Amino acid sequence: xxxxxSLSSLTLLPRLMFYTALAWxxxxxxxxxxxxxxHVTGAAxxxxxxxxxxxxxxxxxxxxxxxxxxxxxxxRAGFCYGKPIRGLLFLSLYLLLNISLAxxxxxxxAGVRVTYTLMFPLPAAGAxxxxxxxxxxxxxxxxxxxxxxxxxxxxxxSLAKILFFGKTKEQLVMERFMGTLSPSGMASMLPFIFxxxxxxxxxxxxxxxxxxxxxxxIPLTGISWFLEAVNFNYxxxxxxxxxxxxxxxxxxGTVYWIIPRYTADVEREPRLYSEKLGIFAIIxxxxxxxxxxxxxxxxxxxxxxxxLSYVGQLAxxxxxxxxxxxxxxxxxxxxxxxxxxxPASLAVLLGFSLYVTDGFxxxxxxxxxxxxxxxxTYYVTAHLMTILIAVTLIWIGAVYHHFQLLxxxxxxxxxxxxxxxxxxxxxxxxxxxxxxxxxxxVPRRAYPIPFAADIQITLLTAFGALLALAQxxxxxxxxxxxxxxxx
Amino acid sequence: xxxxxxxxxxxxxxxxxPFLVVFFLLVFLSVxxxxxxxxLLNTSKKRLAVAExxxxxxxxxxxxxxxxxxxxxxxxxxxxxxxxxxxxxxQVLEVEAFMWGYNxxxxxxxxxxxxxxxxxxxxxxxxxxxxxxxxxxxxxxxxMPGMREQxxxxxxxxxxTLRCLEFCGDGHAFMSAVFTVAGAGGG
Ligand code: HEM
Ligand SMILES: [Cu+2]
Ligand SMILES: [Cu+2]
Numbered sequence: 001x002x003x004x005x006s007l008s009s010l011t012l013l014p015r016l017m018f019y020t021a022l023a024w025x026x027x028x029x030x031x032x033x034x035x036x037x038x039h040v041t042g043a044a045x046x047x048x049x050x051x052x053x054x055x056x057x058x059x060x061x062x063x064x065x066x067x068x069x070x071x072x073x074x075x076r077a078g079f080c081y082g083k084p085i086r087g088l089l090f091l092s093l094y095l096l097l098n099i100s101l102a103x104x105x106x107x108x109x110a111g112v113r114v115t116y117t118l119m120f121p122l123p124a125a126g127a128x129x130x131x132x133x134x135x136x137x138x139x140x141x142x143x144x145x146x147x148x149x150x151x152x153x154x155x156x157x158s159l160a161k162i163l164f165f166g167k168t169k170e171q172l173v174m175e176r177f178m179g180t181l182s183p184s185g186m187a188s189m190l191p192f193i194f195x196x197x198x199x200x201x202x203x204x205x206x207x208x209x210x211x212x213x214x215x216x217x218i219p220l221t222g223i224s225w226f227l228e229a230v231n232f233n234y235x236x237x238x239x240x241x242x243x244x245x246x247x248x249x250x251x252x253g254t255v256y257w258i259i260p261r262y263t264a265d266v267e268r269e270p271r272l273y274s275e276k277l278g279i280f281a282i283i284x285x286x287x288x289x290x291x292x293x294x295x296x297x298x299x300x301x302x303x304x305x306x307x308l309s310y311v312g313q314l315a316x317x318x319x320x321x322x323x324x325x326x327x328x329x330x331x332x333x334x335x336x337x338x339x340x341x342x343p344a345s346l347a348v349l350l351g352f353s354l355y356v357t358d359g360f361x362x363x364x365x366x367x368x369x370x371x372x373x374x375x376x377t378y379y380v381t382a383h384l385m386t387i388l389i390a391v392t393l394i395w396i397g398a399v400y401h402h403f404q405l406l407x408x409x410x411x412x413x414x415x416x417x418x419x420x421x422x423x424x425x426x427x428x429x430x431x432x433x434x435x436x437x438x439x440x441x442v443p444r445r446a447y448p449i450p451f452a453a454d455i456q457i458t459l460l461t462a463f464g465a466l467l468a469l470a471q472x473x474x475x476x477x478x479x480x481x482x483x484x485x486x487x
Numbered sequence: 488x489x490x491x492x493x494x495x496x497x498x499x500x501x502x503x504x505p506f507l508v509v510f511f512l513l514v515f516l517s518v519x520x521x522x523x524x525x526x527l528l529n530t531s532k533k534r535l536a537v538a539e540x541x542x543x544x545x546x547x548x549x550x551x552x553x554x555x556x557x558x559x560x561x562x563x564x565x566x567x568x569x570x571x572x573x574x575x576x577x578q579v580l581e582v583e584a585f586m587w588g589y590n591x592x593x594x595x596x597x598x599x600x601x602x603x604x605x606x607x608x609x610x611x612x613x614x615x616x617x618x619x620x621x622x623x624x625x626x627x628x629x630x631m632p633g634m635r636e637q638x639x640x641x642x643x644x645x646x647x648t649l650r651c652l653e654f655c656g657d658g659h660a661f662m663s664a665v666f667t668v669a670g671a672g673g674g
Pocket of ligand 3: 585612613614651652653654655659662
């Protein structure tokens with residue numbers, strides 16, 4: 001009984017985060033389907049489309065993917081270190097994250113349609129033009145501030161607390177202790193703990209200053225430096241880029257963690273083919289990623305110094321080298337020790353294949369010459385949606401790995417396989433269709449699309465529906481499940 | 488050719504499809520090997536080390552090929568101080584972007600003389616994507632308020648379209664303008 005109690009002291013909050021992430025995924029996914037339906041029918045008013053777009057981007061990225069990752073990574077760290085996940089820090093992470101999302105959702109529905117990347121200075125310019133009210137803008141900005149606090153302060157602090165503080169409770173250790181320096185252990189969490197907070201702090205300060213100015217607490221003139229579009233964007237993009245990279249590295253760490261646990265050779269302690277190469281890849285990738293952000297601003301032909309652009313291109317391509325080390329390591333692990341296909345390992349492998357494929361597309365966008373011909377088109381949407389779907393699929397592997405703990409019973413493996421395979425097909429389908437649209441020059445975030453793109457829109461609808469169907473199967477699996485797991 | 492957007496799609500397909508085939512083949516073979524314990528025991532470490540080197544060499548050559556060739560795909564006038572100031576014989580197309588449209592300094596240009604596009608935004612983040620007469624996106628410039636961007640183009644005769652490619656509010660999809668490049672010799 002005591003053990004039961006302490007196990008739930010570890011799983012309760014992460015489970016709550018998992019279910020909340022699912023709810024946001026559903027709401028955000030509905031907005032995504034609505035968008036393609038708007039394109040098909042052409043029936044929506046323009047503002048309705050952009051509200052759906054803003055809601056979709058915010059909910060999928062932060063409510064869905066980030067929260068899924070947060071919940072599952074906390075569970076994983078907790079099991080490795082035998083630490084409970086309860087107390088003020090963890091609770092405030094959960095509450096602040098979701099309160100901030102509710103604020104952003106409310107302000108977007110009330111008209112602040114600026115996309116999840118803000119497009120600064122659009123929030124201000126739109127308010128100036130009367131597209132949305134200053135009040136709703138203020139709500140939006142404070143939503144951003146709270147979201148930033150959750151992402152760059154509370155979440156890294158939560159991870160750090162588990163990794164570095166408190167006593168290990170042996171009965172909570174569900175998987176062997178692997179330590180912070182092992183790639184199949186916690187090494188992939190270190191960038192989030194040590195890189196995201198310092199890079200995020202300036203943008204959090206900026207958002208808070210703007211929020212304070214909107215409330216009239218400080219004069220707008222006092223923060224005019226931050227309101228310069230160039231200054232803001234050169235603070236924003238290093239943060240946004242490294243946040244995504246830190247999430248990507250966590251996903252790679254999940255691959256490193258899951259795959260060795262599904263090898264045929266069950267006697268041996270689960271390890272990668274080469275732990276050394278694994279740690280090297282993580283460090284290499286983290287360092288390269290830190291310098292890649294100029295790729296977001298390549299097309300400012302005269303404003304961004306060409307030297308900075310070259311640094312951005314080289315760093316972007318170096319992250320690809322980091323991924324090449326991981327590809328070898330994972331495949332060699334399977335080859336050396338034999339692979340067992342179960343829902344967890346299949347989801348991770350398919351998610352990883354999607355991740356690497358998209359990684360190449362991303363490096364193309366990280367190439368100055370190509371960027372001048374693809375920036376702002378659906379090629380970019382292809383990249384960001386694929387990376388998010390890939391990361392999600394990898395973490396879904398972690399869900400299947402922990403299914404018993406999350407649901408108290410096993411999954412129905414047939415449903416699990418169906419869910420994973422359909423999600424993968426839809427992910428690849430959306431990626432290649434959107435890439436084709438991008439090459440045709442179709443502007444992203446454009447409604448109505450100022451081009452003939454009926455075929456592509458029909459395909460997007462089909463793959464979108466397939467993705468939705470797959471998640472319906474997932475939910476059926478979660479609700480009904482199978483018998484007792486035979487892992 | 489490879490530097491165009493179509494080139495990007497072709498290279499995407501050429502690189503990712505063989506990768507995916509080999510990836511899934513190796514996964515399949517690894518599952519099969521897993522059922523034969525003696526095979527696993529006899530895995531040659533040497534062969535794996537060779538495979539690692541070959542794989543990294545393959546990645547490195549694609550890496551180098553793209554990074555080196557891509558230098559020539561960068562549009563003219565970017566990062567070259569010699570081209571930052573207008574030269575004799577150039578035509579200038581000034582593009583002022585606003586919510587939601589463009590003011591152009593002229594809508595007719597001549598073929599055969601370089602065109603210097605100078606663009607800026609008066610209100611929020613916009614861009615100006617320049618589409619060729621057959622609809623190909625030739626170049627896009629991100630326009631941040633307060634900044635001016637330029638690029639040098641050599642254009643064939645025809646009707647060119649400008650479109651905004653940075654989301655700038657409700658009128659984003661309607662932001663466009665056209666200009667004509669007339670054939671040399673008053674065609
Ligand atoms: C895990 C699943 C998904 C994630 C994480 C995701 C995430 C995103 C994000 C972050 C954006 C960018 C929004 C922006 O540009 O401001 C986006 C765009 C888009 N999403 Fe999704 N999405 C997912 C699934 C879907 C589904 C099921 C559909 C329906 C077919 C869909 C349709 C779209 C469309 C059409 C756009 C582009 C909109 C535009 O540029 O005008 N997405 N998605
Ligand atoms: Cu980036
Ligand atoms: Cu615009």
